[in-house]
Amino acid sequence: MFPADYFDIQARLRGYMEGCLEPLTEIQETDNELIVRVDMPCVRSKDEITVNVTEDTVSIEAKMEKAVQYERWGTFQRGVRFFKYSKTFTLPTKIDPERAKARFVKNVLELRLPKKGKVFKIEIQ
Amino acid sequence: MKPNEVSIYELERIDGENLSLLCGLPDVGLVGIISVSHIIKELGMKEVGYIDSELFPPLVVFHQGEPTYPIRLFRKENLLAVFSETALPPESLYPLTRLIVGWSKEKNVSMVVSLGGIGVPNRIDIDEPKVYGASSSQKLRDLILQNGISLMEEGFLVGPYGLIAKHSKSLGVQNLILLAESFPNYPDPGAAASALEALKKFVPISVDIKSLKDRSDEIRMNARELMRKTAENMQRMGKSQEYELPLMYV
Numbered sequence: 001m002f003p004a005d006y007f008d009i010q011a012r013l014r015g016y017m018e019g020c021l022e023p024l025t026e027i028q029e030t031d032n033e034l035i036v037r038v039d040m041p042c043v044r045s046k047d048e049i050t051v052n053v054t055e056d057t058v059s060i061e062a063k064m065e066k067a068v069q070y071e072r073w074g075t076f077q078r079g080v081r082f083f084k085y086s087k088t089f090t091l092p093t094k095i096d097p098e099r100a101k102a103r104f105v106k107n108v109l110e111l112r113l114p115k116k117g118k119v120f121k122i123e124i125q
Numbered sequence: 126m127k128p129n130e131v132s133i134y135e136l137e138r139i140d141g142e143n144l145s146l147l148c149g150l151p152d153v154g155l156v157g158i159i160s161v162s163h164i165i166k167e168l169g170m171k172e173v174g175y176i177d178s179e180l181f182p183p184l185v186v187f188h189q190g191e192p193t194y195p196i197r198l199f200r201k202e203n204l205l206a207v208f209s210e211t212a213l214p215p216e217s218l219y220p221l222t223r224l225i226v227g228w229s230k231e232k233n234v235s236m237v238v239s240l241g242g243i244g245v246p247n248r249i250d251i252d253e254p255k256v257y258g259a260s261s262s263q264k265l266r267d268l269i270l271q272n273g274i275s276l277m278e279e280g281f282l283v284g285p286y287g288l289i290a291k292h293s294k295s296l297g298v299q300n301l302i303l304l305a306e307s308f309p310n311y312p313d314p315g316a317a318a319s320a321l322e323a324l325k326k327f328v329p330i331s332v333d334i335k336s337l338k339d340r341s342d343e344i345r346m347n348a349r350e351l352m353r354k355t356a357e358n359m360q361r362m363g364k365s366q367e368y369e370l371p372l373m374y375v
Contacts, residue, residue, distance in 0.1 A: 024349060024356075026310045028246065037249070039311040041345035068346055082346075105249050107342070108311070 016080050019067070023060070023085045027092065032119065034095060036111040040085050042068055046104040053097045055116060059088040060109065131178035131220040133228050139173055139200065144234045145328055147206040148225065150285040151213055151355040153242035153364070154307030155348050157286075159317035159337070160240045160324070161208050165199050167332045170206060174198035176224065180217035186210050196221075204330065205234070212354035215362040218285050226292035226300075236265070237293060238328065239286040239302045240320045244309025244367070254306035254316045256323040261294040265301050272326040277304065281366045284359065301327060310356045312348035314341040 015022060024039040042064040043049065049062040067083040095113040102111045149161025164170070175194035185192040195211040207225060229237050243257060258269035259277040269276055282290060286302055293300035303323045307316035318334045325332070337344075 021349075024311050024352060037308075037311075039308070039345065039349075041342040106315070107345070108249050108308070110249055 015086070016082075019081050019083045020086045021082050021084070022087050023062075025087060025089070029092065032115055034091060034093065034111075034113040034115065036109075036113065038085075038087070038109040038111075039107070040104075040109055041107050042066075043085070043104075043107060046102075049104060049109060051102055051109070051111065053095070053100050053111070053113065055094045055097060056091050057088060058091060058111065058113075061086050062109075128179050129220065131176060131180065131217065131224045133174060133176050133198070133224055135174040135198075137173055139198070139205070139232060141203055142233075144203050144205055144232060145236045145238060146225075146229050146234045147204070147324075147328075148237065148239045148286070148289060149206065149208040150239075150241075151209055151211075151351060151358070152284050152286060153244045153309055153359070154305075154311065154313035154316050155352055155355065156242035156305055156307050156313060156316045156320050157240040158209065158351065159312060159314055159344055159348065160320050161206050163317065163321065163337045164330065164332055165206055165208060167336075168201045168204070168330065170199035170201040170204070172197055173200040173205075176207070176221065178217060178220065180214065180220065182211055182214070184211065204328065210351070212351060212358050213285065215358055218288055218362070222285055222288035223292050226289055226296055226298050230296050230298050234298070236299045236301055236327070237289060238324065239289050239300065240317075240324065241284075241286045241302070241304045242307030242309075242313060242316050242320075243304045244364075245306045246309075248306060248308045248313070248316075251306055254313075254319040256303055256305045256319050258323070259290070259302040259304070261290055261298070261300045265299055268327065269301075272323075274303070274323055274326070277302070281369065283364045283366050284362055303327075310352065312345045312352045314338065314344045 026037050028035040040062050043062045044065040052059040062085045064083050067081045069081045071079050094116040096116045099114045147161050149157040176196040177194055186195050196209045199206040257277040258274040260266045290300050303320050305316040305319040307313040318337050321334050
C-alpha cells in the first residue's frame, strides 16, 4: 500500500531531477475575481515568465536568473540544480482570460483573473 | 518519555540572571523561524538543549553527518533561543507551549519573546512591513508604545504564539509578541527583518539585518518545504480565525 502522498512525492522528485521546482502558490477568491499569487525567488524580471491562461486553467513557467545548486538535496543525497519553475493548475471557477492581468513584484507573480459571467445588480423594492 | 508528553533536555545546566528566551516556531511567513535562525547564526549561539515528544513528526535531522533533534535550544550569554526545523502538528502545540512557558518560569526567564508574522493580503505592495506588538504585561505594553510600535489591541492570535501568550498570562511570565506584516503562505525574510529591527528595541543584540535581506532569495528557496507543511498545519488549526472579529463586539 502506498502512502497517500506517494505519487505527489514521486512527481516532485521527477521535477527535481529535471531541474524544475513547483512554486508555492495561493489562490484568493473575491466576489468578482480570483487572485493567484506565485512565489518565485531567483527570477529576475517579468521577461523570464510565461503565463498561459484558459477559462479554467493556469500554466506558469519561469526561468531563474542562474541555476540554484544544492550539493545534497534531501535524504536521497543527490546534487540537484534548479533552473526553472513550472506549475499548471485548475481554477476553482471559470474566468475571462481576455481580461486577466498580471504583475511581478518582489519576486511574487500576481494574477488577477476576473470571473466569467455577468453580475447583475438588483434593485431592492 | 510518556505518550503525549513533551520534554525538554538540557545538554548543560541552563541558569542565570536576566535571561530572555526568543521563540522561533513555524507560523505565518516563517517570520519567527527566519529571524531566530538568523540571530543564532549571527551571534554564534551554542546548542544547549532540545525538546522532544511523540507528538512531533517521527523524524531526525542530520547536520554534518550527525543526527540532531529538530527542535533545539541555543544560548549566548543571557540570551536563549528555541528554534524548530520542522512543521509542528496542531495537537503538539498545547503541550509544547505549556512546557516552554513553564520551563521559562522555572528558570526565572525575565521575558519570553515570540517573533512572528501577521498575514496581510497586500504584502506585495508593502516595502517596509509594519510591526505590531502585544504583551501579557502592562509594563511591556507601555514599553511597546514608548518604542514607537503599534499595539495589537483587538483580534485573535491562533497558533503557537497565541498559546504562549495564554500560558504566560496564567503563569505570570512576561511575554512580548512582535508580529510583522507578512506574506501569509510564503517565507518572508523582509518581514523577519522588520521583526528583528523591532526586537532590537527590547533586547540589546548586535545582529546585521542587511545580510538577512541580501540572502532573501536563498532563504525563500531553502524554507519552501517547511512553509508548505506549515501552511497545511495553519489551515488545520483554524488560522483563518485571525481574520474574524472577536464576538465581544457583535
